[in-house]
Amino acid sequence: MQEAIGSPGGGPVDEANQNFMDHDNGTKGSGPVVDNTAGKTCIPKFNHEPEAQGYAMLGVARGAVIMSNIFLATALLYLASEEAGCLDEEDKVIDDCKNKIYGFRPILLISNIAVIQGLLSAFFMPVCGAMVDFTPHRRLVGMGASGLIVLIQTAQIFTISATWFPMAILQAIAGFLYQVAVLSAYAYLPEIARKVGETTMTHFSSSFTMIQFAAQASFLALVVAIGIGAGLDDVQTGHLSQAINVVWVGLGFWFGWKLLPNAPARHTLAPGRSLLVAGFVENVQTAKSINRHYPNGLRWYLLAVIFAEAATNAFTTVSVVFLNDKLGMTGTEIGIVFFVVLVATLPGSKFGAMVTQKTDPNTSWKWSMVVFSIFTIIGALVLEENVAWLAYIFGVFWGFCLGWFYPTENLFFSLCLPKGKETELSGFFVYCSQILVWLPPLVFTLLVNADIDQKWGLMSIVVFFFIAIGILMMVAPWEEVLKESEKNVDLHFYEDADDDDDKQEKNESELEVEA
Numbered sequence: 001m002q003e004a005i006g007s008p009g010g011g012p013v014d015e016a017n018q019n020f021m022d023h024d025n026g027t028k029g030s031g032p033v034v035d036n037t038a039g040k041t042c043i044p045k046f047n048h049e050p051e052a053q054g055y056a057m058l059g060v061a062r063g064a065v066i067m068s069n070i071f072l073a074t075a076l077l078y079l080a081s082e083e084a085g086c087l088d089e090e091d092k093v094i095d096d097c098k099n100k101i102y103g104f105r106p107i108l109l110i111s112n113i114a115v116i117q118g119l120l121s122a123f124f125m126p127v128c129g130a131m132v133d134f135t136p137h138r139r140l141v142g143m144g145a146s147g148l149i150v151l152i153q154t155a156q157i158f159t160i161s162a163t164w165f166p167m168a169i170l171q172a173i174a175g176f177l178y179q180v181a182v183l184s185a186y187a188y189l190p191e192i193a194r195k196v197g198e199t200t201m202t203h204f205s206s207s208f209t210m211i212q213f214a215a216q217a218s219f220l221a222l223v224v225a226i227g228i229g230a231g232l233d234d235v236q237t238g239h240l241s242q243a244i245n246v247v248w249v250g251l252g253f254w255f256g257w258k259l260l261p262n263a264p265a266r267h268t269l270a271p272g273r274s275l276l277v278a279g280f281v282e283n284v285q286t287a288k289s290i291n292r293h294y295p296n297g298l299r300w301y302l303l304a305v306i307f308a309e310a311a312t313n314a315f316t317t318v319s320v321v322f323l324n325d326k327l328g329m330t331g332t333e334i335g336i337v338f339f340v341v342l343v344a345t346l347p348g349s350k351f352g353a354m355v356t357q358k359t360d361p362n363t364s365w366k367w368s369m370v371v372f373s374i375f376t377i378i379g380a381l382v383l384e385e386n387v388a389w390l391a392y393i394f395g396v397f398w399g400f401c402l403g404w405f406y407p408t409e410n411l412f413f414s415l416c417l418p419k420g421k422e423t424e425l426s427g428f429f430v431y432c433s434q435i436l437v438w439l440p441p442l443v444f445t446l447l448v449n450a451d452i453d454q455k456w457g458l459m460s461i462v463v464f465f466f467i468a469i470g471i472l473m474m475v476a477p478w479e480e481v482l483k484e485s486e487k488n489v490d491l492h493f494y495e496d497a498d499d500d501d502d503k504q505e506k507n508e509s510e511l512e513v514e515a
Contacts, residue, residue, distance in 0.1 A: 046207070049192065050260075052196070053259050054188075054258070055208065055256070055260070056207065057252050058146075058256035058260075059212035059215065061215075061248070061249045062252075063213070063215030063216040064219045064248040064249050065249055066216060067223075067241075068244075070316075070334055070335055071223060072241060072242060073321075074324050075159055075239075075331065076109055076168055077093070077110060077321070078233075079160070080101055080109045081093045081106040084097065084100060084101040085099050093106075104449065107321055107324075107325040110317055111321060111441040111444045111445045111448075113168055113171050113175070114441035115438045115445065117171075117176050121434040122437075125279075125434055127275070128184075128279075129282075129427050131275065132184055133187075134266075134268070135265050136265050138263045139184070142185060142260075146177075148173075148174075149249065150246060152173065153174070153249060157239055159242070179430070181253075185260075189426065217339065221339065223335060224335045224336055233330075237332055237335075283428060283431055289489065294416075294418065294485075296481055297416040297475055298416045301413065301472075301475070303471045304468040305413075305433055305468075306433075307468040307471070308405075308464070308465065308468035309436075310439055311440060311461045311465045314437065314441050314444070314461045315461055317441050318461060321454070322458050323337060323388075323391055326384075329388055336392065340396055341396075342399060343399065348401060348405075349407050350403075351404055352405070361411045362472055368405040368408055369405065369468060371404070373466065375397040376398070376461065379391075380458040380459045381455060415485065416481050416484070419488070440460065440461045444458075
């Protein structure tokens with residue numbers, strides 16, 4: 001759940017409970033936490049590797065950013081409803097209010113934010129990726145994005161009736177900046193892995209996962225506890241969440257980027273090629289290369305990721321609106337639901353591991369989406385305001401499925417990924433996970449704006465799961481996928497594309513001769 005819970009779109013990648021891989025990093029992550037996790041510091045020592053410690057601290061910060069979005073979203077929904085005249089005499093939001101503000105119904109504010117954030121990511125992530133790959137400013141890009149996130153979070157402490165709309169715009173921008181920060185941090189993972197070795201990196205990944213899980217759970221518990229104890233309303237809880245988040249995230253980002261070093265450019269930009277288009281060209285050419293050389297597994301996997309990640313990312317956005325408006329739950333109550341979701345990912349990841357061992361990652365991943373879809377459809381049909389308490393039970397089911405979904409998704413990636421191509425394809429995976437995240441929230445917006453019940457909007461995300469499942473039906477038998485991943489084909493396209501095609505044909509011919 002990780003990027004799927006809270007980050008408008010994250011995805012970046014569920015780091016909460018993975019036995020196989022870290023959703024944020026695309027590296028194998030099974031096994032116990034390293035033995036040297038004990039110590040006086042608040043994070044594992046990671047064999048005194050500063051890069052690993054820095055990445056872990058960034059995970060602590062990201063965990064708080066993700067969870068704070070839940071409380072801010074409910075505050076924004078209330079304030080938008082207030083300005084639209086959708087409050088009753090007791091200052092409670094009127095169910096199914098048709099009044100509009102700035103041309104849309106208040107309940108559509110959060111889905112509209114997700115649409116804007118998704119479009120920003122789809123159009124500008126390749127440019128940011130090019131800055132990470134083709135310049136020595138990787139750390140600067142990450143620090144800049146992280147610093148802007150902290151500034152936005154600080155401004156959002158003052159989200160009130162007079163400021164909610166510009167704060168909503170800032171939230172869309174913050175969601176995009178979050179993905180840029182994740183992408184910049186991603187770039188360090190292959191280098192950490194090369195430095196410490198595969199076995200140690202496996203344990204590091206498990207630690208990264210649990211650290212971010214602990215950060216998310218701790219932040220949620222802290223805000224919910226204070227909110228209940230002080231009797232805060234949705235807007236006040238939003239203020240509290242953002243205030244705690246600024247300190248938490250500021251320290252996490254500061255220590256994280258301080259520990260991570262400056263890095264040289266990973267690739268050289270071809271003469272005459274602009275940095276603004278290099279990322280787009282590279283993505284297109286990489287897609288062509290994968291389609292040509294890895295048609296049995298990796299091709300279908302990445303296509304499925306586009307739709308599956310769009311669905312899981314949309315779930316957080318849509319479910320917050322559904323729980324708040326349809327069921328009348330407060331921000332604190334929604335926070336408790338997501339705490340339940342987060343905890344339930346633990347048994348879900350264990351169950352997913354068992355299913356994967358008895359079948360294969362492709363089959364297990366498909367079934368995780370089938371079960372998630374079933375629970376989502378049932379929840380949309382039975383959840384009403386008079387039985388809002390059932391949301392906590394469905395939180396268990398949803399968390400269980402997400403805990404199954406993300407580790408299996410990433411195990412699939414780690415096994416179908418061509419050996420030695422982690423650096424080239426980790427960024428491409430991020431882009432695939434973000435390219436369509438704007439569409440499910442847009443579908444939800446259109447349906448609700450057409451006066452169609454929100455339950456159908458919630459169920460609409462299931463369509464994207466079904467598309468992903470259909471794509472995965474095209475994957476070759478698992479043995480063939482594993483065999484295909486052993487092919488060593490050059491995926492770089494930093495020079496003339498025709499020249500690179502010739503090089504790849506030569507590489508493939510050499511492989512056939514060697515075979």
